[in-house]
Amino acid sequence: MTKDKLVIATKNAGKAAEFRTILKPKGIKLLTLADFGNLPEIEENGQTFLENARIKAETIAKLTNLSVLADDSGLMVDALNGEPGVHSARYAGDHDDVANNAKLLANLAQVPDEERTAKFHTTLVLVSPNGHQLVSEGEVRGKILTAGRGENGFGYDPLFYVPELNRTMAELSATEKNAISHRGRATKQMMTKFDEWWANNENFSD
Ligand SMILES: O=c1[nH]c(=O)c2ncn([C@@H]3O[C@H](COP(=O)(O)OP(=O)(O)OP(=O)(O)O)[C@@H](O)[C@H]3O)c2[nH]1
Numbered sequence: 001m002t003k004d005k006l007v008i009a010t011k012n013a014g015k016a017a018e019f020r021t022i023l024k025p026k027g028i029k030l031l032t033l034a035d036f037g038n039l040p041e042i043e044e045n046g047q048t049f050l051e052n053a054r055i056k057a058e059t060i061a062k063l064t065n066l067s068v069l070a071d072d073s074g075l076m077v078d079a080l081n082g083e084p085g086v087h088s089a090r091y092a093g094d095h096d097d098v099a100n101n102a103k104l105l106a107n108l109a110q111v112p113d114e115e116r117t118a119k120f121h122t123t124l125v126l127v128s129p130n131g132h133q134l135v136s137e138g139e140v141r142g143k144i145l146t147a148g149r150g151e152n153g154f155g156y157d158p159l160f161y162v163p164e165l166n167r168t169m170a171e172l173s174a175t176e177k178n179a180i181s182h183r184g185r186a187t188k189q190m191m192t193k194f195d196e197w198w199a200n201n202e203n204f205s206d
């Protein structure tokens with residue numbers, strides 16, 4: 001019963017949409033936290049992306065007894081010593097993209113163009129109900145603009161300029177973003193080991 005389902009342990013609709021596109025070829029039924037009515041709030045109190053991804057994956061696997069994929073990600077700006085980092089979602093206000101982007105621009109107001117380098121990072125943790133884990137990571141480098149451009153994506157995407165494509169993340173289509181993004185790269189890396197893990201996981205749950 002539980003073998004063909006994977007829970008994406010996220011409340012972020014943007015992330016969920018990206019995972020649905022990337023994982024579609026697997027033909028596995030994907031659920032997100034929105035499919036469960038009564039889950040408690042998860043406190044992301046880790047110091048690292050890995051700790052937070054693990055907290056999310058392990059908590060939801062225990063509660064649902066299903067296999068779970070969790071993503072912890074964030075923006076790391078060189079001129080801000082890697083901030084907002086693990087605090088990206090709640091930099092200025094809890095999941096308030098407008099306030100978060102405004103704070104980022106304010107903190108970079110005196111920083112010249114050539115020093116506005118940054119990267120997006122994702123750590124993924126995949127865990128089965130009995131605790132077998134796969135971990136992967138992905139990053140993409142870019143620059144923080146002085147004003148947003150584009151309507152797609154979510155979070156800091158309008159401010160994140162990708163030099164190779166001469167566009168911001170928010171000016172890319174979903175397919176274009178997944179092809180180069182931190183999340184797309186981390187998922188691609190995980191997929192190289194996924195089939196073997198999934199097959200073994202089926203055996204473990206017997
Ligand atoms: O412009 C962006 N494009 C991206 O592709 C992206 N990926 C992550 N982020 C930022 O980093 C936070 C993650 O925090 P986070 O990993 O805790 O996720 P979250 O709290 O939004 O959802 P959940 O998965 O924890 O439920 C997010 O909220 C965003 O601010 C991104 N911003």
Ligand SMILES: [Mg+2]
Binds near residue numbers: 044089
């Ligand atoms: Mg979060």
